[in-house]
Amino acid sequence: MSEKSYPHETIVWAKQRLDELDALISEVEKRSKDLSGSVRAEADAAVARLEASRASLQQSYDELRAEAKALDRTAEDLQDAFDAQWVEVETAFQSLLGALAGQAETARGIVAARVEAQRQAWDNSLKRLRDQAAETVDTARGELDAAINRLSEEAERFQARIGEVKDAGDTSWEAVKSGLAEAKAVHNRTIDKIKGAFAKLL
Template sequence: MTLILRLSAISLALVAQAALFTAPVAFAQDTPSQVEPAAQDAPSQARQAVAWSQDRLAELDATIAVLEKDSAKLQGEARAKADAALKELRARRDVYRTQAGEAVANVRTWTDAQVVEARKSLDKSWAAFQTARDEYLEATKADLATRRALLEAELEARQKVWRESIEELRTDSAKLAADQRAAIDTRIAALNAQADEAKARIGQLQDASAEAWETTKKSYADAQQLFFDTYASIRKSIKDAKK
């Protein structure tokens, strides 16, 4: 029981993130915060976050699909709690979907301030969904298998977005002159290697020990932010090369 509780607590923390690998030190030099002042990069990063907001819906849908399958196995009071929690999750997802749709439709014409505010609202709705998800897990006393399946489903959804984003970078880089493209292509290849490592580690989750899950938790949030920062930095380099 102690081990299950420990693993459950760890998996809860893990599910709150969206990547699964340790951040390579080599990428630190490519983050926007070190390329340019953070204040100058904030609007462009916010616009990228908004552009990805609809893609993140796949993670919300994946979460709900796993928990719907879990709730179908429950009975009595546990099933009632699960159904109530799922209703809240669907409502939170729908709020996020509406906000994301509006933001994506208007992001090209909004001012930087409007885009930053839209991102804040999306992040708030995302956090509200995660809170509702965690409440489901606690209310139903979800077992480790359910929590693991939830994490794996969310990670698979995120992998799809990452792959598509990398392909977009490759397509845009291919339009540059050869001398401009070489350094950018090297960075894209390194970013792709990060995604490959993440996918490989997803397959190791089934047999992960408590210690392995704890290690993953520590690198989890940093890895997600690193991918976003590195992508944004490469995107900016491509934009500058076109000038």
């Protein structure tokens, strides 16, 4: 990931984690209604930890978005802080699963909800990547068509001048060669732009 795109990628990554955590909390709260006794108490404690983590992650996410254009600290530092807090999310989640050892249906439902949230996040990322690729291909196609048209026009002009140059002196021939070299340079710059656009996708 390039340094320029790092804050944007971190924002996308953080949003995916928040969406996953929202789905997880919602499912745990829904499934906890059927629990009782010490299992319910542990589930409630896990939900409280998850909600505290959620609030902390939301604060980091809001800060990242607010500072994305002029970050005083690097996006890498923010992601490290987010990663550290995510460890608490995973720890709370594992504690919850441990507490639900005798409640297989509830545990399955919670894990399934989390997996579905992850799948949705991946689908969204894939859709964004496909949209970016389509936009880049369309832009590249337009630039290539324009470059080919310019090159064709220069070739036609060059062809028209060939007859004139046979009877003209070295000065005219140099002008034709210069025009062809300029057309080729425009073509090469356009091809480089297209390659650069595709490189951004990788």
